[in-house]
Amino acid sequence: MSDRWVTRQTLLQRAKNPDDAKAWNDFVKYYTDFIHVVLHQMSFRITEIDDVTQEILVRIWQHLSTFNGEKHKTKFRTWLSALIRNQAINAIKKNQRYETKREMATNLHEEKQIISQPELEKIVQLEWETHITTLALNNIKTLFTGVAIRAFELSLAGKSAKEIGGILDINPESVRTLKNRVKLRLIKEIEQLREDLEF
Amino acid sequence: MTEQNHKTEDLVRDGLRSLFDAKSDDAALSAPDLLPIFSGLKPEPPHYTDKTLVARGGMKSIFKVHDPKTARYVAMATLNANSPEELYEPFLREARLTALLDHPNIITIHDIGLATNSTPYFTMELKTGQSLNQIIEEKFSRLNKALPPETTNQFVNIFLKICDAIDYAHSRNVLHLDLKPDNIQIGQHGEVVVCDWGLGKLIGDAEYDGGEFDRLLLNPDLLNNMTLSGHIKGTPGYMAPVQVEARGEKTCQTDIYALGAILYNMLTNHTPVDGKTADEMLENTAKGNIISPNERYPNRNIPPALAAVAMKALSTDPARRYRSVRELRDDLTSYLNGFSTAAENASLMQEIRLFYKRQKKVVNLSGLFLLALATAITIAFISIHKSEQTARSTLAELQKKQKELEKRGRQAAPAILDKALNELAAGNLEEALRLTKMASVQAPKNSSASNLLGLLYFFNGQYAEADESLRAKLTPQYRLIKKLNEAYLNNALTPEQEYDHVEELLRIYSQSVLTPITTSVLLHWTVDERPEFRALALRYLRLPKETLTGAINFAVAYGDPDAVDAITLHVLHELEASPDWIGRRLPATLGMKLTRDPAAKSRFKALIPANLALGQPIVRKGMEYLHNPDLVVDGNIAPESFWSAASRPATITIDLGKVHEVTQVKLFVDRLDRAKPSYAMSHSEDGIEFNPLPMKFRQTIEDRICYAYELQPTPIRYVRLKLLHLIDGPPVQIREIEVY
Numbered sequence: 001m002s003d004r005w006v007t008r009q010t011l012l013q014r015a016k017n018p019d020d021a022k023a024w025n026d027f028v029k030y031y032t033d034f035i036h037v038v039l040h041q042m043s044f045r046i047t048e049i050d051d052v053t054q055e056i057l058v059r060i061w062q063h064l065s066t067f068n069g070e071k072h073k074t075k076f077r078t079w080l081s082a083l084i085r086n087q088a089i090n091a092i093k094k095n096q097r098y099e100t101k102r103e104m105a106t107n108l109h110e111e112k113q114i115i116s117q118p119e120l121e122k123i124v125q126l127e128w129e130t131h132i133t134t135l136a137l138n139n140i141k142t143l144f145t146g147v148a149i150r151a152f153e154l155s156l157a158g159k160s161a162k163e164i165g166g167i168l169d170i171n172p173e174s175v176r177t178l179k180n181r182v183k184l185r186l187i188k189e190i191e192q193l194r195e196d197l198e199f
Numbered sequence: 200m201t202e203q204n205h206k207t208e209d210l211v212r213d214g215l216r217s218l219f220d221a222k223s224d225d226a227a228l229s230a231p232d233l234l235p236i237f238s239g240l241k242p243e244p245p246h247y248t249d250k251t252l253v254a255r256g257g258m259k260s261i262f263k264v265h266d267p268k269t270a271r272y273v274a275m276a277t278l279n280a281n282s283p284e285e286l287y288e289p290f291l292r293e294a295r296l297t298a299l300l301d302h303p304n305i306i307t308i309h310d311i312g313l314a315t316n317s318t319p320y321f322t323m324e325l326k327t328g329q330s331l332n333q334i335i336e337e338k339f340s341r342l343n344k345a346l347p348p349e350t351t352n353q354f355v356n357i358f359l360k361i362c363d364a365i366d367y368a369h370s371r372n373v374l375h376l377d378l379k380p381d382n383i384q385i386g387q388h389g390e391v392v393v394c395d396w397g398l399g400k401l402i403g404d405a406e407y408d409g410g411e412f413d414r415l416l417l418n419p420d421l422l423n424n425m426t427l428s429g430h431i432k433g434t435p436g437y438m439a440p441v442q443v444e445a446r447g448e449k450t451c452q453t454d455i456y457a458l459g460a461i462l463y464n465m466l467t468n469h470t471p472v473d474g475k476t477a478d479e480m481l482e483n484t485a486k487g488n489i490i491s492p493n494e495r496y497p498n499r500n501i502p503p504a505l506a507a508v509a510m511k512a513l514s515t516d517p518a519r520r521y522r523s524v525r526e527l528r529d530d531l532t533s534y535l536n537g538f539s540t541a542a543e544n545a546s547l548m549q550e551i552r553l554f555y556k557r558q559k560k561v562v563n564l565s566g567l568f569l570l571a572l573a574t575a576i577t578i579a580f581i582s583i584h585k586s587e588q589t590a591r592s593t594l595a596e597l598q599k600k601q602k603e604l605e606k607r608g609r610q611a612a613p614a615i616l617d618k619a620l621n622e623l624a625a626g627n628l629e630e631a632l633r634l635t636k637m638a639s640v641q642a643p644k645n646s647s648a649s650n651l652l653g654l655l656y657f658f659n660g661q662y663a664e665a666d667e668s669l670r671a672k673l674t675p676q677y678r679l680i681k682k683l684n685e686a687y688l689n690n691a692l693t694p695e696q697e698y699d700h701v702e703e704l705l706r707i708y709s710q711s712v713l714t715p716i717t718t719s720v721l722l723h724w725t726v727d728e729r730p731e732f733r734a735l736a737l738r739y740l741r742l743p744k745e746t747l748t749g750a751i752n753f754a755v756a757y758g759d760p761d762a763v764d765a766i767t768l769h770v771l772h773e774l775e776a777s778p779d780w781i782g783r784r785l786p787a788t789l790g791m792k793l794t795r796d797p798a799a800k801s802r803f804k805a806l807i808p809a810n811l812a813l814g815q816p817i818v819r820k821g822m823e824y825l826h827n828p829d830l831v832v833d834g835n836i837a838p839e840s841f842w843s844a845a846s847r848p849a850t851i852t853i854d855l856g857k858v859h860e861v862t863q864v865k866l867f868v869d870r871l872d873r874a875k876p877s878y879a880m881s882h883s884e885d886g887i888e889f890n891p892l893p894m895k896f897r898q899t900i901e902d903r904i905c906y907a908y909e910l911q912p913t914p915i916r917y918v919r920l921k922l923l924h925l926i927d928g929p930p931v932q933i934r935e936i937e938v939y
Contacts, residue, residue: 017712018676018720019647025672061675062710126216133215156214157207187221 011196015061030197031057034131035084041123042088042115052091059083076198081124085117132197136189144182151175152182236291242313245320247275255279259290263325266309273309274325278318287319294321297396300371304364306384306394326394328387331357331461332380339468346466351502354465355531357383360391362458362531366524369451378457379437380464436460436470440485440515452517455527459512459520466492466501471513487515504534612642619651624715624746626722626753628658639668646671651716654680658723662688676711679704680720701732705739713743722750725766726758733762740769747773747786751793760795767794767803774806858884861915864892866906880908883917892918 011030014023035053044052060083115123141149147168154164161172161179168175247264253274254261264275278290291311298308311321329337338350346354361383368375375396382395439456463471471489474480483489492499492506508530514520521527619634632655639648653669654677656662662684669681683700686692692700701724708720724736742750747770754766767790774783774790783806791803864880881889892908899905 014712016710017714018674018708019650019714019716021646021672021674024674058675062707129216129219130212133219134212137215153211157210158214183218186215187218190218190221 027061028057030135030193031060034127037127037131038084038120038124039088041127042120044088044091048091048095052087055091056084056087059087077125077128078121080128081121082117084124085115085120132193133186133190136186136193139193140182140185140189143185144178148178148182152179152186155179236295236311237287237313237319240291240311240313240319242315242317244315245312247273247322250275264322266322272325273322275320275322277314277320291319291321293396296373297323300368300373300396302364302367304360304391304393305368306392306396326384326386326390326392328385328390330381331383331385334385335380335465335468346499346501348502351466351505352535355505355535357385357391358458358462358465359528359531359535361393361461362524362528364391364393365454365458366528369454369524374451375454375457377437378454378461380461383461436472436480436484438481438484439517440487450517451523452520455512455520455524456517458524458527459509462505462509463489463492463513466505466509467496467499469495471509489513502534505531508534612638612645612648615641616645616648616651620715623651623655623719624749626749626751626756628655628719628753628757631655632659644671650677653677653684654716654720657684658719676704676707676717676720679707698731698735702735702739705736709739709741713741713746715746715749718742718746718750719753722753722766726754726762733765737765737769740766742769742773744773744777748789751786751789755793763793764795764799768796768799771799771802775802778806858914858916860912862910862912864908864918866908866920867903868906878906879921880906881919881921882910882913882915883919884914885916889917889919 011023011026014020015027017023032053035056036049039049039052060080063079063083137149147170151164151168151170154167155161155175159167161175164175164179165172170178246268247266249265249272250262251264252260253263259276259278262275262277263272265271266273276290276294278287294308294311297306298311301307306326307324309322309324311319313319335354338346338354361378365375365378373396375393377395378393382393384392384394386392437457437460439453460471463469470480472480472483473488474483489510491510492501493503508527511530512520512527521530615634615638619631619638622628622631622634632652635648635652635655638645639652642648649668649671650673653665653667656665656668657680665684666681666688669677669684673681679700683697683704686697686700705721705724708717711717718741721736721740721742724732725740727733727736750766751763751770754763758766770786770790771794774787777783787803787806791800794800794803861882864882866878866880868878880892880894882892883889892910895907895909897904897906
């Protein structure tokens with residue numbers, strides 16, 4: 001297909017092309033785990049999580065259409081948490097309609113507490129940051145040796161270069177170099193992922 | 200212990216999160232140890248004197264300098280003046296990497312340092328002599344293209360030394376990655392030295408057991424990032440296919456490919472991969488378009504064994520190359536010793552020929568007897584094996600052909616699919632279906648082809664076939680089509696449900712990237728028999744400008760006059776939204792012809808740029824423009840509408856139909872590299888007296904040039920274009936003349 005059909009090449013844009021199955025799969029892959037975690041924190045049952053996740057994925061994807069390339073990074077998480085919350089409320093209502101009759105009879109019905117927007121925003125913020133940074137670390141693992149990644153992780157865990165050198169049997173000077181290399185590459189990867197996934 | 204682990208995990212996660220908002224630019228600045236070699240050196244005044252420039256490349260310069268300490272001349276490499284600091288580390292890295300290698304056929308590094316202004320340099324042995332490239336060129340020019348066996352053997356000996364150097368480097372886990380004749384120096388006494396290890400790299404996953412080298416330096420983490428940047432590095436023609444891919448993994452086979460290319464060059468004075476531009480060469484590299492030296496130059500007597508060795512090393516699939524440089528080297532040594540090489544797949548006759556060559560004296564002495572014996576053995580041997588061998592080789596041949604065909608099919612499929620998409624965009628569904636079927640047969644595993652095929656079957660109402668084809672890697676859009684298709688297949692929809700489903704589908708598609716596929720779906724229900732579905736489809740219809748003509752074609756082919764009216768109206772709105780769009784003539788003309796609404800007709804007409812050549816005897820109509828005209832006016836894109844003029848100066852007068860107040864005239868001409876025409880435009884109210892139009896500016900728009908002429912509001916009915924002169928070249932093609 002000639003270039004005139006394709007204007008931008010970010011993942012978000014590519015995911016809108018009906019013929020780009022790979023972009024869609026990547027899109028699903030990158031978002032699914034994160035949504036699972038948030039829904040889990042909202043006390044959804046495992047059985048419900050998959051369905052709600054599907055709904056949310058489709059909503060996020062639909063939102064792509066109004067996305068014009070202007071990024072509002074500060075608003076991204078607000079928007080995302082509002083979207084997740086609304087879908088969650090919908091799902092709960094749907095289930096309640098279904099369960100009310102049955103449960104009223106047995107009088108076991110308990111009101112499900114839906115989390116407040118500001119609270120959810122905090123969770124979303126925390127989980128999104130964790131999700132993106134973990135994803136980034138996984139993505140760059142193939143670029144380095146295990147020792148380099150290990151040194152970096154240990155330094156995050158608060159170990160000093162000397163301690164790490166002891167554990168991994170390398171000198172502290174190498175530890176510093178290795179961990180900084182990983183760190184720089186990681187920061188680049190995080191920037192790239194955010195560019196690709198936030199809107 | 201588990202609690203301890205959890206705590207560590209949490210700490211790691213929090214630490215990671217703290218990097219969420221970090222900026223890579225700041226991070227690079229705050230970490231000087233990311234430049235491990237540079238920061239380990241201190242600037243000091245260099246003690247070298249007597250500096251003279253020897254060579255200057257794109258990145259670095261080589262000087263001849265005198266080292267008073269050792270009282271000898273050495274070569275000094277520096278980065279070119281004003282090089283960005285990012286280059287410092289890779290530059291020093293090249294020196295360190297080379298310094299790791301201690302081999303007679305690899306350039307020796309003496310010293311690495313920083314000058315007083317902190318710019319890096321390194322010194323190495325000073326080599327006098329020529330590059331291998333120069334030697335090859337020289338031999339071929341002197342020997343009139345066919346090499347005598349002595350020269351070939353001389354080349355093979357040089358080549359073996361290069362192999363020695365690379366074999367040694369590989370044993371040290373170092374890859375060169377930019378091997379080419381330019382990077383190999385041949386000294387006055389025949390010394391062969393491999394230089395320029397600037398792109399070299401340590402093999403990442405290989406364990407190296409320390410020893411005499413600094414362990415930190417040999418840590419792949421420190422060195423490898425430099426070539427991991429995803430850019431293509433190397434020299435087209437000598438780069439292995441893997442280097443053409445952005446993130447292909449480099450291995451010993453990458454260097455073996457380049458060695459094959461060098462050998463090829465020695466045999467033919469030509470790079471194995473051809474191409475007018477670097478891009479074309481890269482493309483041919485990736486495709487493996489290489490002609491064997493013997494096929495390329497059948498009259499040059501190139502030893503088949505050497506050609507076979509080069510071709511084996513140049514296999515596109517790394518697994519089919521030599522496994523190691525040692526193996527390549529051994530094969531060549533056996534060539535020099537007169538044995539048949541593994542790459543040659545020696546036949547019995549070949550073995551006997553070589554046996555004769557090896558044992559020339561003995562054979563000559565024993566004369567006919569041995570020859571007769573050899574022949575007898577051959578005949579017996581052949582007769583025993585012949586039937587079996589024929590069967591085997593025929594089968595192998597067949598299988599090979601089959602595989603080749605399949606491979607070609609797979610490679611051709613994307614191009615056929617492209618054509619199918621073009622047909623789809625032009626509104627020709629049958630042709631699109633035919634081509635997509637073809638692509639899908641050629642490459643059954645291509646999910647783009649099978650999904651498009653499914654969609655086209657769906658359009659055709661062939662729901663069973665559609666269901667069969669819509670199977671792999673479905674995007675949400677295709678999934679919706681499949682769901683609807685299933686429902687149609689099972690007759691499981693009420694009209695209301697169908698309406699809802701179609702609406703959902705159209706909404707999603709109208710929000711998708713507009714491709715020929717997307718637009719074809721959006722158009723599908725605009726020609727539906729049911730008015731409510733048509734109305735629905737028109738509500739969601741979005742047409743990029745490039746598809747307007749296709750949309751009208753589609754409506755005419757599949758819709759009734761009402762549908763044509765509706766779609767042409769939609770096209771009209773799109774055209775009126777961008778009245779200056781250069782490609783508007785064709786859809787506007789079609790729309791004007793096809794709509795039944797008189798108001799729409801005249802609005803279309805207003806959009807068509809005036810372009811009617813009248814009353815000019817030198818202007819002929821039709822396909823005659825092929826007979827060498829100087830001037831062609833291309834009113835529409837359709838070929839029968841060309842106007843052409845052969846004599847010079849060629850003129851075209853355009854009648855605007857009536858007198859207009861004109862302020863601007865624009866002339867669009869195809870941009871041709873060779874034709875350098877000059878134009879004069881004039882205007883007239885009565886068609887008798889013409890006044891020149893002053894040119895305001897000239898602008899290049901994509902593939903055409905626009906000449907704009909501006910004037911005070913003037914009553915004009917005729918515009919005349921005169922082509923004054925034309926330097927030899929293809930005919931000038933006038934695309935549009937627009938009058939405002």
